[in-house]
Amino acid sequence: IIAHLAEDHPDVFQHKLHGSDQLFHAGLGFVRRFLHNQLNWSFRQATKAAQKVPIDYKEQCYALALRCAWLIWTTWIPSACVVNSNQMQLQLQFGGFTYAERGAKQVSVIGKEEKRACTVMTGLSMSGVLLPFQSVWQGVQDVCMPYSNRPINSIMEEALAAGHLFSLSQGTYWLTHPTMHAYVNNILAPYF
Incomplete structure (x- = not known):
């Protein structure tokens, strides 16, 4: 939505909101209201679990960051x-x-199995x-x-x-x- 507005109507981002000095921005609330009110859409919750991360992922990331920082600093990598x-x-x-x-009640999806x-x-x-x-x-x-x-x-x-x-x-x-x-x-x- 933001990309279409920026391409087709970039001036909309210069308009002030009603009774405010704030400029219009297409925030999450605006997008949700637009999808709900204008397109009559609702978002359906996914049922598939996401990929699991290791239990010690924070420690692994921190150790990697330290190794990278040490290498960059000691070898003067730009x-x-x-x-x-x-x-x-x-x-x-x-x-x-x-x-x-x-x-x-019936929602068709082309290529559901693909x-x-x-x-x-x-x-x-x-x-x-x-x-x-x-x-x-x-x-x-x-x-x-x-x-x-x-x-x-x-x-x-x-x-x-x-x-x-x-x-x-x-x-x-x-x-x-x-x-x-x-x-x-x-x-x-x-x-x-």
Whole structure:
């Protein structure tokens, strides 16, 4: 919602709220009211448990932070040269839950049994530079990727111009050795 408002009506963020000096912002409350009142949607609670974290995760994170700080300090590594990269799954179909009209008894979901996802590889330098993303899609042909990996849409054209990388992987949508090479060669190395 915020992205659409910023793109189509950026002036809305300069309007003051009724009887206040505060400027309008599309906060969580606004979004909830908009979905509820304008679209007649309600959010359904997920039923699947999240991934478990180790019991001593705080201690492990603290020890890692100390090791990194010591290494950076003793070897004089510039902050721009420390990049944290992470891959995360992006699900395009959230199983059996979707937005629907409140009170609906039958809610249809296309591809309920199908699992469609990609992996997004992100990178952020310690100096605050957000690197372009890489998304990995399972398949062997470009038609498996958004817009067939061609800039035929302004969104895709903008993403490619910003340096975002769209990659294919035959057996899985997770990063593999070849897709990791593509990330390093096309995103990480040019940053340095």
